[in-house]
Amino acid sequence: MDMQTWLNDHIGKRYGNYIDGEWEEARSNAMTLTNPARRDQILGHFTEGTREDVDRAVKSSYCAWKEWRNVPGPERGSILFRVAEMIEKRADEFAFLVSAEQGKILSESRGEVIRAVKELRFVAGEASRMEGYTLPSEKRNGLAMSFREPVGVIASIVPWNFPLLTPVRKIGPALAYGCTTVLKPSNQTPWCSVKLVELFREAGTPKGVVNLVLGTGREVGEALVMHPHVRGISFTGSTKTGSDINALAGQRMVQSQLEMGGKNPAIVLSYRDAGTIARQIAQAAFTTSGQRCTAISRVIVLQSLADELSEALVGEMSLIKIGPAWESSSTMGPLISDQHRTSVLRNVAAGLNQGARIRYGGRVPEEGELAQGNFLEPTLIENITPENLLANKEIFGPVLSFITVRDSEQAIAVANSVEYGLAASVFTRDVDEALRFVRESESGMVHVNHGTNSEAHMPFGGMKGSGLGAFSIGHSNLEFFTKLKVAYFQG
Numbered sequence: 001m002d003m004q005t006w007l008n009d010h011i012g013k014r015y016g017n018y019i020d021g022e023w024e025e026a027r028s029n030a031m032t033l034t035n036p037a038r039r040d041q042i043l044g045h046f047t048e049g050t051r052e053d054v055d056r057a058v059k060s061s062y063c064a065w066k067e068w069r070n071v072p073g074p075e076r077g078s079i080l081f082r083v084a085e086m087i088e089k090r091a092d093e094f095a096f097l098v099s100a101e102q103g104k105i106l107s108e109s110r111g112e113v114i115r116a117v118k119e120l121r122f123v124a125g126e127a128s129r130m131e132g133y134t135l136p137s138e139k140r141n142g143l144a145m146s147f148r149e150p151v152g153v154i155a156s157i158v159p160w161n162f163p164l165l166t167p168v169r170k171i172g173p174a175l176a177y178g179c180t181t182v183l184k185p186s187n188q189t190p191w192c193s194v195k196l197v198e199l200f201r202e203a204g205t206p207k208g209v210v211n212l213v214l215g216t217g218r219e220v221g222e223a224l225v226m227h228p229h230v231r232g233i234s235f236t237g238s239t240k241t242g243s244d245i246n247a248l249a250g251q252r253m254v255q256s257q258l259e260m261g262g263k264n265p266a267i268v269l270s271y272r273d274a275g276t277i278a279r280q281i282a283q284a285a286f287t288t289s290g291q292r293c294t295a296i297s298r299v300i301v302l303q304s305l306a307d308e309l310s311e312a313l314v315g316e317m318s319l320i321k322i323g324p325a326w327e328s329s330s331t332m333g334p335l336i337s338d339q340h341r342t343s344v345l346r347n348v349a350a351g352l353n354q355g356a357r358i359r360y361g362g363r364v365p366e367e368g369e370l371a372q373g374n375f376l377e378p379t380l381i382e383n384i385t386p387e388n389l390l391a392n393k394e395i396f397g398p399v400l401s402f403i404t405v406r407d408s409e410q411a412i413a414v415a416n417s418v419e420y421g422l423a424a425s426v427f428t429r430d431v432d433e434a435l436r437f438v439r440e441s442e443s444g445m446v447h448v449n450h451g452t453n454s455e456a457h458m459p460f461g462g463m464k465g466s467g468l469g470a471f472s473i474g475h476s477n478l479e480f481f482t483k484l485k486v487a488y489f490q491g
């Protein structure tokens with residue numbers, strides 16, 4: 001089946017919250033979700049949840065946790081393996097869903113689906129690895145041991161750029177480590193979360209272990225963060241919201257795991273072939289139309305290489321074809337909303353006012369099919385000074401800042417000069433330079449000679465304004481979803 005046919009069969013339905021094992025009716029004031037590649041197409045209608053919904057959902061999760069925490073790890077893991085299997089079997093349908101509500105092209109959506117399956121399988125195995133350790137006691141015939149216990153109810157608050165993967169990245173580890181969760185998706189991409197929760201139900205997850213409350217950050221998100229039974233907040237989104245959440249959680253002595261924004265650099269110090277480097281940078285900058293927390297948004301290049309690299313980047317960018325996911329020729333989709341595109345354009349205009357120049361792109365298509373969606377050409381901007389907003393602020397769109405430097409020393413200083421520290425790439429043929437960058441980069445994830453793409457079994461996170469608390473995905477999740485307890489035995 002193709003995406004258009006699938007969409008025609010599935011759009012226009014109404015969806016409500018999933019609380020305590022029951023799907024609820026969508027309320028009459030439900031929010032209308034439209035297709036970012038075709039604003040006149042209504043995808044569905046989704047309840048605007050309330051504080052009262054949050055209260056019921058959290059209480060349900062709290063009740064369920066008292067049972068779920070005692071379910072043996074391998075049994076918890078087997079539910080996650082089952083969900084992974086089900087997503088894999090319905091991979092086409094999930095890719096259509098991701099593309100429909102997020103806008104990204106189908107090959108990227110398929111990549112997101114595969115990644116979600118891999119992460120679920122990884123974390124399903126983690127359910128059996130909640131290790132502590134045992135030491136001989138100070139006393140004769142004694143034992144001293146530490147072990148890990150699930151923290152309790154987790155609020156999972158997710159954004160719109162990876163509408164399947166990020167919910168999986170929250171629900172998966174929560175359940176593996178014996179926690180229960182209330183999921184709140186972005187109200188710009190609630191559909192994938194609904195379909196994902198349907199699978200958890202189908203896979204036999206006991207009632208209350210996963211609840212879903214749809215709605216806004218102000219109403220549903222804040223109520224979750226403040227609920228007394230919520231014992232951990234796993235959040236992905238903007239640095240501003242993450243920091244607000246952390247302040248509130250801190251008052252309640254509750255831990256948060258925050259995955260936030262980035263202004264990720266690719267520093268280019270030497271190469272064999274400018275075209276190969278440009279291809280990797282363009283891929284890392286423009287997939288998901290630059291709306292990835294790990295997108296490369298700054299190229300920091302030695303002056304001596306700048307002309308050749310800028311030419312090669314323009315060459316790569318001219319191959320990008322913007323368009324809707326259902327056109328097989330499209331290689332870059334729209335932005336999530338018209339409002340977000342306006343914010344991206346406003347930031348670009350402010351950067352130009354500060355002296356920057358557009359080298360390529362930057363236009364909004366105003367005619368034909370493309371005018372119906374939130375499209376924006378991939379954009380390369382040069383003549384950027386260190387103070388320019390485009391050198392510092394997260395834009396979260398298809399906008400790449402081209403910055404030239406004297407030497408590798410200055411390159412590293414510029415790379416580290418922003419408030420963020422999520423991902424960074426270095427391109428060099430010199431192993432000493434590469435090692436130095438790995439050591440000195442103020443980023444959670446450093447990539448040598450490739451773009452900022454991570455792997456499904458490795459910890460994922462950032463430093464400075466990009467991340468706080470335990471990294472997600474890998475074994476590091478144990479630190480967030482469980483707490484340590486020590487026991488002494490005397491024989």
Ligand SMILES: NC(=O)C1=CN([C@@H]2O[C@H](COP(=O)(O)OP(=O)(O)OC[C@H]3O[C@@H](n4cnc5c(N)ncnc54)[C@H](O)[C@@H]3O)[C@@H](O)[C@H]2O)C=CC1
Nearest residue numbers: 158159185186216217221222237238241260261293394396
């Ligand atoms: N790091 C990442 O992956 C992402 C970063 N962003 C950045 O954030 C900017 C704004 O995008 P938004 O969608 O508005 O991000 P956001 O950070 O405000 O929203 C993310 C999630 O948090 C919820 N939320 C919002 N305010 C909340 C509050 N006070 N308490 C609890 N939950 C709350 C939202 O409803 C959503 O589910 C983007 O332009 C981009 O720069 C956005 C999405 C993802």
Ligand SMILES: O=Cc1ccc(S(=O)(=O)O)cc1
Nearest residue numbers: 162166292293294452453454
């Ligand atoms: O938040 C989800 C997320 C962000 C980035 C990537 S990637 O490694 O850059 O593809 C994957 C998942």
